[in-house]
Amino acid sequence: MKIIVDDLSGPEIAAFIDDHVRDMRELTPLESKHALDLDGLRRPEITFWSVYDDDALVGCGAIKRLSADHAEVKAMRTASARKRGGVASLLLEHMIAEARRMGFARLSLETGTAEPFLPARRLYEKFGFVYTDPFADYTLDPHSTYMTKVLG
Secondary structure, three states: OEEEEOOOOOHHHHHHHHHHHHHHHHHOOHHHOOOOOHHHHOOOOEEEEEEEEOOEEEEEEEEEEOOOOEEEEEEEEEOHHHOOOOHHHHHHHHHHHHHHHOOOOEEEEEEEOOHHHHHHHHHHHHOOOEEEOOOOOOOOOOOEEEEEEEOO
16 A cells, blocks of 8 residues: 545545545534535645555545644544555554654544544554543534644
8 A cells, every 4th residue: 555645626625525524514414513614625724645556545644734843643444445455544543653754742633523424443452541521613513523642
């Protein structure tokens, strides 16, 4: 598998992100949905990666700069056919390394509390993320949980 910085201009990644946003809307009430669409992911404070296995798009993820030393994981998604196949672990390991390289001291994220988000929460726990209070512009929300990792 290869991980590339993606400018989000291709139709395949556009469809992948559209599916992600649609899935999040189905799982989470609109007022609790924090998934970014293509325009949101194209902002200058975001670095976006796509994961390919040969020519097949199998995953994506992004880091959003919140401050000089704090960033947020955004848009983590694995293709349905590749779930639990190591794509997310490979990508998250890459994103943590890149966050360190970019000089961030902390990496945080928001994810859902519903049952379908349990595999994501377990993945983040496996990589040393711990539960924390809301950060940045987030507020307490029964549909959201917040996690952070010191990158030391």
